[in-house]
Amino acid sequence: MTNHLDPAHPQPAGKLVYGHARLHDCLAFADADTAAEEAREIATIASAATWGEARRVATRYTWNPVGPEYHDPDEGPADDEPFDITEVGGVKDGDWPPMVTTRALTLLPKDLQAAFSDPTETALNGYYLEIPLRHESDLVAQLREHGFEISRDDDLINLLDGRSFQ
Template sequence: MTTHHPNTRRLVYGHATNYDCLAFVDGDTAAGEAAEIRALAAARKWGEARQVQMTHLSNPAGPECYEEDDYPDDAPFDITELGAVVEMSWPKMVTARGLDVLPQDLQDRYGEVVLTVHDGEYLRVPLDGEAELVAELRERGYEVTRDDDLINLLDGLGLGSVTA
């Protein structure tokens, strides 16, 4: 693992397939979030799904979402049938995170805010701005890594085929 200055902002970005644009996320939490998504996707019974420990994300199979009476612990679990996943409200739209992690002036220059009917707004960063934007972030001291698979996993793409 590369060492980095404690004040360095780490970003992971990639091509978000669902939106056909670049998405930027916090590099310090991305791997942990991905592990939580993989763990929930790997659950085969409701009991397992309920017990997945979530630090970064909320558990859409957790007790605040579903009663145990509705789905006993030994009932089969399929992440693609969860209401929040079907509605595409979990995990949070990956392209919305750029609004939190990118400096405002770079959002204005390289992206555009798009308002969706159901999920609020997200930052659309066209693919052709990648080289310039990444260069500018690095000049400002950001550590920037491209990982398309991670970005799309964080967006919930292909959850049914995710294995732990």
């Protein structure tokens, strides 16, 4: 497996989508090939009307915080009870969806990480890259020079970060 955090084995360039992540007021990045589908999964779980509906959402690109792997249906609300995503423990704790700003740690080449940001640590959710908005044009130009296809979509980035329901 290639680890792009290792300069001897850089991750090949690909397609990225980025935007202004409102939660941390900085730039965030996602894999453009999977971001829209992951966002649909997040939105589907978040908009479920009942616990049963939420539990039944199958995911491919994210994890379901009320799925059987993470939430025992025998110890929680019944399937027909109204569902509110903001009452789910993983959401309350800030674990779901995972912070979109962490993705830059694995998506961006290490040299660009060092040039445009510093790793920042949250009290509960670990490290992320805080990439100031003022670096947008320079970083995007550098990513294109590295061979990345890149586009901006603030709404998608914030949906991936859970901003549509928090």
